[in-house]
Amino acid sequence: MDNIKYELIIFWSDSDESFIVEVPELAGCKADGETYEEAIANAKIVISDWIETALKMGREVPKPKGKLMYA
Numbered sequence: 538m539d540n541i542k543y544e545l546i547i548f549w550s551d552s553d554e555s556f557i558v559e560v561p562e563l564a565g566c567k568a569d570g571e572t573y574e575e576a577i578a579n580a581k582i583v584i585s586d587w588i589e590t591a592l593k594m595g596r597e598v599p600k601p602k603g604k605l606m607y608a
Contacts, residue, residue, distance in 0.1 A: 542601035545580060547573065562599050563587050 546559040553569060556576035560566035560583075568583040570576030591598050 541581060541584060542603075543584060544602070544604060545577070547576060560584060560587075562602060 543560050543562050546561060548557055549555075550557045550569075555569045555571055556573050558568045558570075558576045558580040560580065563584065566583055566587045568576060568579035570579050588598050
């Protein structure tokens with residue numbers, strides 16, 4: 538899944554000593570990584586797994602909404 542269309546929230550966590558990626562449109566979908574790039578790569582895997590699991594369970598997969606929050 539190279540073309541992520543879901544909003545990603547990426548931040549550094551001192552307590553985890555890693556970058557955290559949250560995908561707010563997919564409940565509970567989070568990833569982490571030692572580097573920014575690794576965290577995004579891991580998020581791609583987690584998003585793909587989240588969607589695959591939802592489809593297997595017969596659950597609806599939300600359509601990406603684009604930018605959700607404003608700074």
